[in-house]
Amino acid sequence: MSYLSFFGYIFAIQQNNMGNEKVIIEKNQGQALLTEKKEGNAKKVYLESYGCSMNLNDSEIVASILSEEGYNTTHLMEEADLVLVNTCSIREKAEQTVRKRLEKYNAVKRINPTMKVGVLGCMAERLKAKFLEEEKIVDLVVGPDAYRDLPNLLAEVDSGRDAVNVILSKEETYGDVSPVRLNSNGVSAFVSITRGCDNMCTFCVVPFTRGRERSRDPKSIIEEIRDLVNKNYKEITLLGQNVDSYLWYGGGLKKDFKNASEIAKATAVDFAQLLDMSAKEFPNTRFRFSTSNPQDMSVDVIHVMAKHKNICKYLHLPVQSGSTSVLKRMNRQHTREEYIELIDTVRELIPECSISQDMIAGFCGETEEEHQETLSLLEYVKYDFGFMYAYSERPGTPAEKRMEDDVPLATKKRRLAEIIELQRKHGHSKIKQFVGQTVEVLIEGSSKKSDAHWKGRNTQNATVIFPKGDEKVGDFVNIYIEDCTSATLLGKRK
Known part of the structure; x- marks a missing residue:
């Protein structure tokens, strides 16, 4: 297992693929995850996810399970019936960030006392006793292998009892759960x-x-x-x-x-x-x-x-x-x-x-x-x-x-x-070394700095920026690389 590899962790120092040092800050994670609304679902869940790509994928599985239980996602915590945070336990600062979010959730809960708060993922397994018994800051605690049990756990909470399932499974892979794609670029x-x-x-x-x-x-x-x-x-x-x-x-x-x-x-x-x-x-x-x-x-x-x-x-x-x-x-x-x-x-x-x-x-x-x-x-x-x-x-x-x-x-x-x-x-x-080469780029969306430019990646995972033409998101295009910054390849349509 990599220490933090594919994870993009909060506060971690990263040297990105274009040689530019940066700090991965909280705003890149912890955003409320949204899905398309399912007709007939009356309840709302506010779902934040921290840590690795596996955590993000797990949140998609959770959204799928809850969708079948009558929940649509929302980006407004104040209107949520259920607030969940999917957690990372690999670095101390990641845990500190989640704890601060739990303080925020409970401040909202004082205004909306029917709202339920739950912790998912790696911190759930490690700190279950603290969260439920000592600090009493959450209503349910669900480990990475127990997401199928969410309907039962929510029923326990509705009955006025704390709910916890952090049992690690020898078989669970969620292979038959079709994840709901959260905040996807569609590409x-x-x-x-x-x-x-x-x-x-x-x-x-x-x-x-x-x-x-x-x-x-x-x-x-x-x-x-x-x-x-x-x-x-x-x-x-x-x-x-x-x-x-x-x-x-x-x-x-x-x-x-x-x-x-x-x-x-x-x-x-x-x-x-x-x-x-x-x-x-x-x-x-x-x-x-x-x-x-x-x-x-x-x-x-x-x-x-x-x-x-x-x-x-x-x-x-x-x-x-x-x-x-x-x-x-x-x-x-x-x-x-x-x-x-x-x-x-x-x-x-x-x-x-x-x-x-x-x-x-x-x-x-x-x-x-x-x-x-x-x-x-x-x-x-x-x-x-x-x-x-x-x-x-x-x-x-x-x-x-x-x-x-x-x-x-x-x-x-x-x-x-x-x-x-x-x-x-x-x-x-x-x-x-890419300057002067033509590279195939998959267009992922507009450049953050200019709506007149596309952003995509080549096969080597380098970010490429080039002027918009008649292309669309999801197209593969050949781009001639004219120049680069320390962080980005700059080119034009071949």
Whole structure:
């Protein structure tokens, strides 16, 4: 599991794919999620989501379940019958943000006492007792595997009782729930293919809040993609805490695959096969996937990426540290040398592929020599962009229980600044290489800065801005790149 990889977390420092350092601020998350109104639904739910793409996808599942219970979404908290926040527990500041939102909800609830407040997701599992019994700030607490139980839990609340279900499932994948697409641009969508994580990285709370790893039936995945394609979506991102660890053998936990029958093993579908199947079945649809773990990224997946034009030439390969000794303390199941070998394979088989990283500065016991190994790895790989963080200890993780967070904050900040500066240099160099090239761009919408320009992304995940013509949202167009800023490619229609 990546520390914060595909997540776009609040307050995290990101080096984006165009080399521009920025802070991901709260306004990019926590917005009230909206769906089309369903005729006949009389109740209203206000639904906010924080954290990762998996959380956003889970909110779509929750909206679908509640829609069948008579709820339409609203962006006005004051008119809501039910207020839900889907939470992230991976960083302390994310939890602080959610707590501030809960204060706001309860201020509104004092004016509208019939309104119910609930917490969903990772914080729900970790802080259920505090929320319900000690602080008494919510009416219901629902873990990531218990969304189907929402109707029963709401009935409990209506009866005047607190309601909680944070039981982690060995089977739940929500494979038969058709998510309601929230705040969608109508062009790109997420499809969850796995849930949970088995990796037990010492810094990460996810295995304890989302449970063990299990995969969806590939038939249900293909059907969900087909439904999206029929609705004119042009780009699908396959999601999982550890997406390339996908393995379907008829159901059950991945860790139990070794006990499966010989027939189940012989007919099992792994991620390379699923990716190949999806690309073949929908040749006019772009595919991305996130997040990958280097230890599980097979050469077969890289070959499939190289084989299909409609699989984007972009890999997020979170490494966390360039030092084998730090990786061992993190319980990452790969060494520096193995990671470099993987990078070399990608460069050989897909020379045009862009690569991004996650990096943690100042993990427990990190020496200056180990930090220098991280900087040298950055120099070797020259990532297109990355997500970089100073280590923050999370309650309940193996690192919190067994290791001392002994790197001074000032040292963490200095090391992080050095990592960011090096990434900025490499990112800027990478984006300039597109100037003078013609790239295929999927139009996602108008530019934020100019209604006269379109915004889209190329296969390497770089943002491209160009003047509007007779194109429309969802079109694939060839754009000649004339110039770039540190953050964006600038071009014109070819």
